[in-house]
Amino acid sequence: MIELLFLLLPVAAAYGYVMGKNSAKNQAHEQNRKITSEYSKGLKFLLDREEDQGLEHLIKLLEVSADSVEHYLILATLFRKRGELDRAIRIHELLLKQPSLDVQVIQSCKLALAEDYIMAGLLDSAEEHLVELVKANYQEALTPIIQLYSQTREWQKGVNMYESHAELFTEQVYCAAIANFYCEAALENQAQENQTNDYLERALKLPKTTIRPLYELGHDALGKEDNVKAIYYWRKLVSQFPCAVPLVLQDLHICYQRLNIDHEFHALVNDLLTTSGVLVKIKHCEGLVESGHTQQAVAYLTDSLKREPSIRGFSFLLKLLATRQDKFHSVLNEVDNLVSAYVATKPDYQCRNCGFTSHKLYWLCPSCKSWESILPSQGVDGY
Ligand SMILES: [Zn+2]
Numbered sequence: 001m002i003e004l005l006f007l008l009l010p011v012a013a014a015y016g017y018v019m020g021k022n023s024a025k026n027q028a029h030e031q032n033r034k035i036t037s038e039y040s041k042g043l044k045f046l047l048d049r050e051e052d053q054g055l056e057h058l059i060k061l062l063e064v065s066a067d068s069v070e071h072y073l074i075l076a077t078l079f080r081k082r083g084e085l086d087r088a089i090r091i092h093e094l095l096l097k098q099p100s101l102d103v104q105v106i107q108s109c110k111l112a113l114a115e116d117y118i119m120a121g122l123l124d125s126a127e128e129h130l131v132e133l134v135k136a137n138y139q140e141a142l143t144p145i146i147q148l149y150s151q152t153r154e155w156q157k158g159v160n161m162y163e164s165h166a167e168l169f170t171e172q173v174y175c176a177a178i179a180n181f182y183c184e185a186a187l188e189n190q191a192q193e194n195q196t197n198d199y200l201e202r203a204l205k206l207p208k209t210t211i212r213p214l215y216e217l218g219h220d221a222l223g224k225e226d227n228v229k230a231i232y233y234w235r236k237l238v239s240q241f242p243c244a245v246p247l248v249l250q251d252l253h254i255c256y257q258r259l260n261i262d263h264e265f266h267a268l269v270n271d272l273l274t275t276s277g278v279l280v281k282i283k284h285c286e287g288l289v290e291s292g293h294t295q296q297a298v299a300y301l302t303d304s305l306k307r308e309p310s311i312r313g314f315s316f317l318l319k320l321l322a323t324r325q326d327k328f329h330s331v332l333n334e335v336d337n338l339v340s341a342y343v344a345t346k347p348d349y350q351c352r353n354c355g356f357t358s359h360k361l362y363w364l365c366p367s368c369k370s371w372e373s374i375l376p377s378q379g380v381d382g383y
Contacts, residue, residue, distance in 0.1 A: 088112075111129075158181040305317065315340055318332050318335055350382075
């Protein structure tokens, strides 16, 4: 009989195992039911616009299911898109109070909260969170904090941030922003001359070269009648950024003329012919005319316009022809006046990022808020 009882032991063990498993299943089932119930209640309250109760229910759910954090982030983004910033802020603030979140979730939640604050005009609160993120080497925080300091014109804060976390500024777009922060700070401190130069020189030492420091250093030198220095900076500018040549070409020519080395300017123009636009071609033709080769200038420009049509080039060609054709002088001048009037209506600058156009040069695009994205216009009507 006792042997028989021993034989039943495996059966009892198997029974215990199955019962235990069922109990665990039941617990999981009960938890799921609780989650679904709280989730439904919370969403119902939100849909009924009973915000506080709705959010309380959803937050209760967090205590039982940290996996649903992603859903809350989506929900908050939806509220933000609908302009319901107070709700988006409340969800993000409550999420940040949860003890069990991992570092990555906390960081993306802080970034989202900072974006809510910016949209709501709570700039100090936004800055606080963004500064914390930058200190934690969270690169995604750079764009919003740069936009924030651009908006508040707190150049020095931006410069300090860069100098403390230079390793984060690896991309051209970040370097362009910081270079412009240095330039803006330098121009605001023009009374203290040494500081101006120091700031502009520091902007040149960023990991990526950008347009504005070279542009401003050249102008600073030109203002002090240091033509050699102006030529030094602007030659660097035109060789590295062919798209920016129209910004300085005329002033660069003046520097060479003051030093009586016009021939060196025309040698530089020759070097730029293949990479730059119509303004360089016009300068090339002016050089040919000055040295008595007007016919050569007409032939060069006609050939060039066939390959790359340009209204500004056409206008210059009309002027050249008018000087040579006594018979048609007045007619050609009339046509040129019409073409010039048309050109004057065309924008001089265009944002490469959003297409914003203007007659004035802005270093910060008023439309898309990008730094150094506005450059001289290109194409048939451009430079
Ligand atoms: Zn733009």
